[in-house]
Amino acid sequence: xxxxxxxLKHSDNVINGIxxxxxxxxxxxxxxxxxxxxxxxxxxTTDIDEAIALFQEALEKxxxxxxxxxxxxxxxMGEVRAAIFEAHLMILxxxxxxGNIVERIxxxxxxxxxxxxxxxxxxxxxxxxxxxxxxxxxxxxxxDIKNRIIRNLQKKRWQSKxxxxxxxxxxxxxxxxxxxxxxxxxxxYITDHGGLTSHAAIIARSLNLxxxxxxxxxxxKIKNGDFLIIDGFHGIVFINPDENQLEYFSQKITHxxxxxxxxxxxKDKPAETTDGRKINLLANVDVSSEIDLVITKGAKGVGLFRxxxxxxxxGEFPDEEEQVKIYSDLANRIxxxxxxxxxxxxxxxxxxxxxxxEANPFLGLRGIRFLLENESLFKVQIRSILRxxxxxxxxxxxPMVSTIQxxxxxxQIVQECKxxxxxxxxxxxxxxxxxxxxxxxSAAVMSRDFAKEVDFLSIGTNDLIQYLMAVxxxxxxxxxxxxxxxxxxxxxxxHIAIEGKKSNAQVSxxxxxxxxxxxxxxxxxxxxxxxSVSPSAIPSVKRTIRALxxxxxxxxxxxxxxxxxxxxxxxxxxxxxxxxxxxxxxxIL
Amino acid sequence: xxETTVKIVNKAGLHTRPAATIVKLASKYKSEFFISxxxxxxxxxxxxxxxxxxxxxxxxxxxxxDGDDELEMKEEIAGYIAGGFDEL
Numbered sequence: 001x002x003x004x005x006x007x008l009k010h011s012d013n014v015i016n017g018i019x020x021x022x023x024x025x026x027x028x029x030x031x032x033x034x035x036x037x038x039x040x041x042x043x044x045t046t047d048i049d050e051a052i053a054l055f056q057e058a059l060e061k062x063x064x065x066x067x068x069x070x071x072x073x074x075x076x077m078g079e080v081r082a083a084i085f086e087a088h089l090m091i092l093x094x095x096x097x098x099g100n101i102v103e104r105i106x107x108x109x110x111x112x113x114x115x116x117x118x119x120x121x122x123x124x125x126x127x128x129x130x131x132x133x134x135x136x137x138x139x140x141x142x143x144d145i146k147n148r149i150i151r152n153l154q155k156k157r158w159q160s161k162x163x164x165x166x167x168x169x170x171x172x173x174x175x176x177x178x179x180x181x182x183x184x185x186x187x188x189y190i191t192d193h194g195g196l197t198s199h200a201a202i203i204a205r206s207l208n209l210x211x212x213x214x215x216x217x218x219x220x221k222i223k224n225g226d227f228l229i230i231d232g233f234h235g236i237v238f239i240n241p242d243e244n245q246l247e248y249f250s251q252k253i254t255h256x257x258x259x260x261x262x263x264x265x266x267k268d269k270p271a272e273t274t275d276g277r278k279i280n281l282l283a284n285v286d287v288s289s290e291i292d293l294v295i296t297k298g299a300k301g302v303g304l305f306r307x308x309x310x311x312x313x314x315g316e317f318p319d320e321e322e323q324v325k326i327y328s329d330l331a332n333r334i335x336x337x338x339x340x341x342x343x344x345x346x347x348x349x350x351x352x353x354x355x356x357x358e359a360n361p362f363l364g365l366r367g368i369r370f371l372l373e374n375e376s377l378f379k380v381q382i383r384s385i386l387r388x389x390x391x392x393x394x395x396x397x398x399p400m401v402s403t404i405q406x407x408x409x410x411x412q413i414v415q416e417c418k419x420x421x422x423x424x425x426x427x428x429x430x431x432x433x434x435x436x437x438x439x440x441x442s443a444a445v446m447s448r449d450f451a452k453e454v455d456f457l458s459i460g461t462n463d464l465i466q467y468l469m470a471v472x473x474x475x476x477x478x479x480x481x482x483x484x485x486x487x488x489x490x491x492x493x494x495h496i497a498i499e500g501k502k503s504n505a506q507v508s509x510x511x512x513x514x515x516x517x518x519x520x521x522x523x524x525x526x527x528x529x530x531x532s533v534s535p536s537a538i539p540s541v542k543r544t545i546r547a548l549x550x551x552x553x554x555x556x557x558x559x560x561x562x563x564x565x566x567x568x569x570x571x572x573x574x575x576x577x578x579x580x581x582x583x584x585x586x587x588i589l
Numbered sequence: 590x591x592e593t594t595v596k597i598v599n600k601a602g603l604h605t606r607p608a609a610t611i612v613k614l615a616s617k618y619k620s621e622f623f624i625s626x627x628x629x630x631x632x633x634x635x636x637x638x639x640x641x642x643x644x645x646x647x648x649x650x651x652x653x654x655d656g657d658d659e660l661e662m663k664e665e666i667a668g669y670i671a672g673g674f675d676e677l
Contacts, residue, residue, distance in 0.1 A: 087609045087636060095616075096635035123637050126629070130643040138605070138640060319600040380600070 004234065007248050011238065015215050015222075017190070019235030020201035022536040023210030024253050025188040026246075029226040030166035031219055032177065037150050040111045051105050055112040058152035063092050065148065069179050084141060085176070091145050113153045120146040134316065144174050167228045171219045178203050188230040190218045190237055196286060196309075204232070205286075208293070208536075212237055259540065267298035271542045273524065277550040280530030281542055282340075284510055291333050293535040298542065301337030303532025304397070304458065304510040305330060307344050307381070320380050320387075327388035338393045340458070340532075341385050342437065343378065345399040346370050362472070367400020367437075372409060382417045389429035396432060397458060402440040407453045410434070435505075438496055439463035447496045451503035458532070459496055461511025465489055484513045485522075485569040490560055494526040501527065508532060517584050518573055520544040525557030547582040590655040591663055595670045596647065603644035607674035612636045614666055620656025622666070633666070 008014060044051055070085035091097065097119065104115045120142060127139035167188040168181045178189070182203060189204050189211040196213075204211035210232025212218075222228065222239055229238040229249045238245050271281035282303030283294040294302060310318055310326060318326070331339055345367050358364035371378040385396050398410050414434065421428050438444050439460035451457055465482060466473060468489060473482035483489065493509070500507040508530035513519050515537035523531060524545060533541055556576050560569045577584050597603055615622045615634045622633035624642065626649070631638035633652070644650060650670065654663045669675070 083606055083609075087605045087640070090609055090612060090636040094635050094637050096632045097637050120637070123641050126641045127643075132643045132645070134604075135643050142637070142640075314601060314604070316601050316604070322601070 004248075007245055008236070011242075011245065013239045013241065013245075015190075015212075015218050015237040015239065017212040017215035017218065017235045017237070018195060019232055020194075020196050020213040021189075021204035021209060021211035021232050022534065023188070023204075023208060023230075023232045024249060024256055025167060025210050025230050025232075026249065026253065027165060027167040027187045027228060027230075028163060029169050029222050029224060029228050030163055030181075030186075031222055031224045032162075032168055032170040032173075032181075033219070037113075037117075037147060037154070039114055039117050039150070041114050042111060044105075044109045044111060048106055048109065051112050052102055054153060055101065055105065055116070058112075058149050059092055059098070061152040062145070062148045063089065065152075066092065066145075066176075069176050072183065073179050088141070088145050088176075091142070092149075113150045116149050116153065117146065120149075141174065144176050167230055169219050169222045169228075182207065188228075188232070189213070190215060190222070190228075190230060192216055192219050205293070262543075264539070266539050266542050266546070267296070269298075269542070269546065271300070271545045273545060273548045273550040273553070275550050277524070279524060279528075279545050280508070281538060281545065282508075282510075282530055282532040283535045283538060284532050285330075285535070291330060294334070294538075297535045297538040299337075299535065299538045301393075302330070302334055302339040303508060303530060305339055305341045307342060308346060311344065311346070317377055317380070320384050323381060323384035324387045327385055327394070328390075331388050331391060331394050335391055335393050338395060340395040340397050340435070341388075342397040342399055343368070343371055343381055362466070368398050368406045368410065369400060369402075371398075372406065375413065379413060379417060382414055383421065386414075386417055386421060386428040386432060387426060389432050390427045392429045392431070394429065394432065395435060395456070397435045397437060397456075399437045399460070400440060400463075401436040401438075401450070402442045404446070404449060404453065407436055407450065411453070437463075437510075439467070439511075441467050441492070444468075444492050444496050447499035448502050451500040451505035451507075454505060456506040456508065457496060457500045459493060459507070459509040459511060459528075461489075461493075461509060461513040464492070464511070465513075468492060483566040484516065484519065485566045485573075487561070487563050487565065487569060490522065490526070490557075490563075490569060493523070493528075494557065494561060497527045506530070515541065517541060517544045518570065518577075521548055521553045521556055521576055521582075522560055522569075522573060524548060524550065525553035525555075525560075527554075527557075544582065544584070547580070549580070552576075552580065590653060591659050592651065592653045593663060593667050594649050594651050595667050596649050597644050597670065598646065598673045600646050602646050602648070603639075603642055603650075605640065607669075608639040608642075609636060610674065611666060611669065612639055614669060615662070618656070618658045618662040620654050620659040620662050622655075622662060623653045625651040625653075 066085060066089050070082060070089060073082040073085050101115050101119050105112055124139040124142055127135045162184040165185045165187050167190060168186045169190045171192040172194060173191055188209055191213045192215055194213040201211050201213055210230045212230055212232060212235050218237065227240050229241050271279045280300055282301050283299035284304040285291060285294060285302050286306050286309050327341060365373065385394060388394050401407055433455040435454050435456035435458055436450055437460045438447060438457050443450055444464065447457060465484060469481055469486065471478045471481040473479050497507045506529050509523060509528050510532035514523060514531040515533035517540055520541055531541060560572055563569050612634060624631050624633050626642055626644060629642065633639065652667060
């Protein structure tokens with residue numbers, strides 16, 4: 001069977017984007033273009049009472065639709081995210097808005113749809129005019145309400161046009177859109193804009209459907225009814241695939257189904273090597289709804305909960321009560337397993353809210369650097385995480401640490417927060433564990449010294465490789481130099497594992513590398529205690545661990561540490577899989 | 590008619606949830622209720638109106654109440670805003 005690289009090399013029908021939710025689907029494209037509703041500007045042709053009755057009818061219909069969406073959203077996304085639909089419902093009952101519209105229909109004798117459009121657009125103009133970023137989002141949300149009423153006035157029913165089990169393609173999806181497509185059993189989502197935390201991505205992940213976002217131009221390149229393959233593992237889409245591509249992916253899908261069935265059986269089995277070395281297999285979580293997936297896939301807790309998405313979700317920094325609620329909820333749901341919550345890693349590409357205009361954001365004010373500059377904000381988060389730690393299953397992790405001073409200062413702040421809480425008689429876990437992300441080369445080199453300061457080290461491979469190889473993997477000119485298996489990377493990982501252990505810290509890895517089954521024997525072999533991967537990768541990683549012999553894995557690591565090129569390393573590992581008859585879920589993830 | 594000025598004390602400002610709550614509280618009363626900020630003058634019983642107010646932490650809202658139950662109305666609504674939307 002040809003590899004994916006081979007397939008891609010000969011393809012000119014491919015669209016690339018961000019792999020926002022894993023999975024593979026084949027299906028017909030449903031290109032969802034935001035309806036440009038034709039507004040009738042004419043004088044009323046019917047009498048006024050009839051026009052007002054029509055308007056009331058449209059309001060009722062919109063109310064019913066939104067209520068359904070609200071109910072469905074609560075079930076799928078939880079109360080907090082669904083709250084925006086409640087406000088939308090209230091708009092339909094807004095006495096001032098509705099009163100004005102009715103008065104204007106009477107006075108101006110124009111079509112209700114014209115008045116609705118004009119009246120609601122006035123509010124949107126005000127929102128667009130505000131300087132706050134979230135007001136623009138709010139204006140877009142209201143667009144949904146406006147169009148819904150107008151559509152119902154025109155008695156158009158666009159839902160009936162959505163084919164079942166389609167792959168939805170759009171420039172952008174509103175929360176209401178996404179929920180509706182879910183009801184039509186959409187099998188995948190592709191959007192021009194958006195990132196990992198866009199609505200389409202979040203819902204796709206919680207439903208186990210593939211999503212590719214940030215494609216720039218998918219909705220113009222793809223036509224309605226085009227046959228598509230969506231690969232949410234790699235963030236690629238094939239338009240009207242040729243025979244080769246089809247064959248390749250149908251085999252993969254069949255294979256993936258088989259694997260999923262097999263892997264399901266692994267759920268309750270331990271991640272343990274054939275000679276009894278237990279590996280702590282944990283999950284990385286972006287959004288709270290993924291936590292259910294963590295449990296069903298059989299992870300032993302959450303090794304990394306990224307909190308940045310909360311800011312995006314709230315459009316601002318959530319206050320202490322809001323944060324306590326989120327963290328406590330997660331800690332409760334994962335109990336008795338443990339969750340490691342990482343402080344806001346803001347900066348770089350993570351959150352656009354703070355437009356610092358840095359020439360080089362990846363080398364700029366991000367992670368702990370940003371947090372120590374904004375201490376009050378940092379404190380609110382630490383207090384919230386402490387308050388969520390009452391069941392003793394919450395750890396705290398600090399991103400982008402590069403100096404010992406940074407971690408010392410962080411510990412001081414944690415102490416201050418603990419003292420405050422004690423004074424306020426608020427409970428927390430007194431033995432709350434603190435760790436750091438090792439993702440800057442300076443921290444990697446000084447692992448032993450950092451390990452003396454903290455309870456655990458967690459290696460973030462994505463950034464570590466980027467900084468170590470001095471390569472931006474988003475930059476096509478140099479992305480080939482982003483080599484996970486480069487000997488310098490392997491040696492650095494081994495150094496961190498060995499040095500960390502010297503100070504009795506637990507050493508784990510939470511980067512994407514750990515989800516690559518090829519890397520698993522090596523990571524186990526260099527002595528890492530725990531691996532944290534995306535929930536969907538848990539079963540395949542577990543299967544690899546269970547097929548491994550730890551002693552042999554150590555020898556493999558020894559051998560790889562002497563190599564001088566990535567090719568040698570990968571060939572050695574591939575040979576290891578073959579020699580030891582370990583099945584690889586190759587190219588599936 | 591009575592007037593008062595309140596400060597937004599929440600970090601998150603006047604976001605969608607408290608906006609909805611203010612409107613819900615206001616609808617319980619008969620009196621008229623207006624909010625002014627930065628030249629915008631909106632009816633406090635209108636959710637879409639309240640949602641157009643971009644009110645960050647520290648910004649001030651000028652509230653006017655007019656009607657039979659204006660006192661009770663002012664107590665409850667001004668209290669809710671000044672108290673941090675029950676979220677602090």
